Amino acid sequence: MGKYFEHEVLRGFYLEDSWVLGINASRGQLVITAEFVLTEEHPSYAPARPGEQYCYRKGVLVFDGVTDLTWTGQLSSRPSRDPDGSVDYGNIDSLIIEGDHYTVEGDLGIIDLHAASIRVALVSDGTILTSHGAAADL
DSSP, rough: OOOGGGGGGGTEEEEEEEEEEEEEEEEEEEEEEEEEEOOSTTTTTOOOOTTTTEEEEEEEEEEEOOOOOEESSTTOOEEEEOTTTTTOOEEEEEEEEEETTEEEEEEEEEEEESSSEEEEEEEEETTEETSSBBOOOO
């Protein structure tokens, strides 16, 4: 498959200008919390707010059924503190998908993993939405 934007779950996302807010690797799962940039192709897209370049939406990128994960370079750059006090780990420069093999690269380092599936959930007024706008069970 290759580039992330060719994957059905990630259509309508622009990861290169999305901000990584947190990363949590646990047994069988990797969760990346981010302020995602949505493109006009995404059903939850709205025009950018005043003072912002893009439509940003907080959410999580979840890799389920992780069987193998290596993370290198995570100490090469420190997270930055934004003016509002929040911390971010930079952008995702690339996400390559080849079957069940995923490679995430960016300021966070390089995460190389095998996972059974990938999904995105957005936060909207306290409600988690799937990547296609349907409400998800919490």
